[in-house]
Amino acid sequence: MEKEKIIENLKTIFVKVLEHEEFELNDDLSAGDVSGWDSLSHMLIIGEVEDVFSIKFKFRELNKMKNLGDMITLIGKKINS
Amino acid sequence: MVFTSFNFLIFFPLVAIVYYLTPKKYRWLSLLIASYFFYINIKPVFALLTTGISLSTYIFTRLIDNTENETKKRNYMVVNIILILLPLFFFKYFNGINSGIFTLLESFNLRWPLPEIKLILPIGISYYTFMAIGYTIDVYNEEIEAEKNFGIVALFISFFPLILSGPIERANNMLAQFRESKLPNYKMVSSGLKLMLWGYFMKLVVADRVGIYVDAIFENYEFHNGTSLMIATLLYTFQVYADLGGYSLIAIGVSKILGLNVRENFRRPFFATSMSEFWRRWHMSLITWLTDYLYTPITFAVRKYKIWGIVIALMITFIISGIWHGATLSFVFWGVLQGVYLSVEALTKNNKLAFEKKYNLSRKYWYVFINIILTFILFSASELFGRGTDMSVALTIFYKIFTTSGDIFIGTSSTVIYMFVGLLLLFLKDFTDEYYPDKFLLFENKYKFIRILSYSTIIVIIFLIGVLDGGQFIYFQF
Numbered sequence: 065m066e067k068e069k070i071i072e073n074l075k076t077i078f079v080k081v082l083e084h085e086e087f088e089l090n091d092d093l094s095a096g097d098v099s100g101w102d103s104l105s106h107m108l109i110i111g112e113v114e115d116v117f118s119i120k121f122k123f124r125e126l127n128k129m130k131n132l133g134d135m136i137t138l139i140g141k142k143i144n145s
Numbered sequence: 146m147v148f149t150s151f152n153f154l155i156f157f158p159l160v161a162i163v164y165y166l167t168p169k170k171y172r173w174l175s176l177l178i179a180s181y182f183f184y185i186n187i188k189p190v191f192a193l194l195t196t197g198i199s200l201s202t203y204i205f206t207r208l209i210d211n212t213e214n215e216t217k218k219r220n221y222m223v224v225n226i227i228l229i230l231l232p233l234f235f236f237k238y239f240n241g242i243n244s245g246i247f248t249l250l251e252s253f254n255l256r257w258p259l260p261e262i263k264l265i266l267p268i269g270i271s272y273y274t275f276m277a278i279g280y281t282i283d284v285y286n287e288e289i290e291a292e293k294n295f296g297i298v299a300l301f302i303s304f305f306p307l308i309l310s311g312p313i314e315r316a317n318n319m320l321a322q323f324r325e326s327k328l329p330n331y332k333m334v335s336s337g338l339k340l341m342l343w344g345y346f347m348k349l350v351v352a353d354r355v356g357i358y359v360d361a362i363f364e365n366y367e368f369h370n371g372t373s374l375m376i377a378t379l380l381y382t383f384q385v386y387a388d389l390g391g392y393s394l395i396a397i398g399v400s401k402i403l404g405l406n407v408r409e410n411f412r413r414p415f416f417a418t419s420m421s422e423f424w425r426r427w428h429m430s431l432i433t434w435l436t437d438y439l440y441t442p443i444t445f446a447v448r449k450y451k452i453w454g455i456v457i458a459l460m461i462t463f464i465i466s467g468i469w470h471g472a473t474l475s476f477v478f479w480g481v482l483q484g485v486y487l488s489v490e491a492l493t494k495n496n497k498l499a500f501e502k503k504y505n506l507s508r509k510y511w512y513v514f515i516n517i518i519l520t521f522i523l524f525s526a527s528e529l530f531g532r533g534t535d536m537s538v539a540l541t542i543f544y545k546i547f548t549t550s551g552d553i554f555i556g557t558s559s560t561v562i563y564m565f566v567g568l569l570l571l572f573l574k575d576f577t578d579e580y581y582p583d584k585f586l587l588f589e590n591k592y593k594f595i596r597i598l599s600y601s602t603i604i605v606i607i608f609l610i611g612v613l614d615g616g617q618f619i620y621f622q623f
């Protein structure tokens with residue numbers, strides 16, 4: 065799956081969990097930049113990502129994810145392996 | 146020897162001078178010696194615990210780092226966490242378990258009275274246990290490499306400004322600072338002194354003065370009406386803030402003077418507009434610790450339950466936090482209350498955000514004000530159960546607040562006046578810091594004259610109305 069497709073899917077997930085569309089998805093985006101993306105919604109997003117892309121994260125991988133770019137790279141790696 | 150004791154005022158400058166004069170290579174050692182001296186002066190045997198926890202943590206973190214085998218890594222982590230939790234459980238719940246069994250025996254008339262052994266909780270044990278656990282998990286999660294110098298690990302566990310009540314620090318912030326042992330510049334020392342001064346003000350003038358009034362009511366709650374009990378309940382929240390918040394500022398200030406940056410613990414909590422925001426401003430070092438090492442792993446484990454997984458994690462985290470405060474029914478109830486508050490907010494969060502946006506409410510003063518008051522009342526109500534009294538006492542007070550009323554208890558008028566002077570100053574400082582961070586500066590004013598006048602005024606107030614008989618800090622008991 066190419067990066068554009070991943071971002072497109074991520075956008076749907078974010079809108080579903082956060083219930084608004086006021087964000088622009090890019091590599092540097094992190095939780096602080098998006099209204100409602102906090103420790104409550106974070107794991108909801110993770111759960112949706114796992115369902116939509118049919119992948120499973122390891123807990124340690126989550127700790128190392130610092131921004132959206134990291135998340136996209138990791139998703140890409142997981143679906144291609 | 147606590148921060149408010151006269152001995153500390155001699156001990157600390159001496160430590161700072163020795164630290165500055167020690168060659169860079171051995172500065173950590175001078176801090177380690179000072180820290181053990183500090184702790185041994187509270188009770189010598191307690192130092193055995195910190196040594197044991199340091200040793201165990203040092204050995205197991207090195208073992209984790211030295212193996213590639215994932216199962217072994219995991220086992221080392223688990224074994225160390227269990228080992229260092231044992232003393233905490235033993236000391237914290239020993240008396241509770243004893244009296245529980247005694248009550249059971251008594252109810253069957255089987256109690257055979259012999260002289261009882263009462264254990265005292267080694268002061269600070271919760272704080273350094275948490276720090277050691279955090280460090281172990283960080284090494285396991287590959288967030289930080291295991292420290293090779295045992296002395297640095299021992300210093301991290303026993304660092305005297307933090308050992309009694311936090312802030313609960315993290316290895317990734319402290320270890321490197323201890324290793325480098327950089328001396329502070331003038332700005333750091335001056336800001337450290339200012340933090341200490343304000344910390345002493347919060348503790349001695351606000352917390353202890355409010356404490357006199359609040360205790361007078363709570364300790365005789367049978368004789369007071371609901372109005373007075375309600376006032377005491379609201380004031381108690383300020384007392385805890387000034388007590389632990391003041392302590393934290395002194396700890397942070399002391400560390401700064403030694404050239405070490407320690408995380409903040411409170412950020413003007415009473416201006417929070419929701420409980421979730423409140424918990425990002427109140428006892429922050431504990432709550433981020435719980436978030437990282439308890440809440441997040443739990444939410445990860447139960448993420449397939451979606452939002453209900455979050456609710457489960459919130460409830461478990463805060464119930465554990467309650468039990469950490471003490472193994473009593475009222476503390477558990479305190480935790481349940483926090484869990485319920487936050488769960489309700491989690492479940493309604495998106496609707497609330499949308500609603501606020503639709504009517505542009507977050508910019509309206511009255512709306513913000515109502516939310517601040519509501520948050521404060523919700524938290525104060527929960528603190529009635531977080532005071533360490535019996536559940537029945539807390540419930541009686543709660544019931545009386547809603548069923549009786551009358552004149553507010555005054556007692557000695559000087560107590561009330563002093564209390565309000567302190568509270569007013571604290572409120573004004575927090576209010577301007579919150580809404581006008583660059584205006585009405587006193588300690589940071591650009592004119593030296595105003596700065597000196599402010600320091601002197603606060604010092605005079607501390608000596609005039611501070612409670613200077615060396616009272617204890619509330620959070621030492623946890």
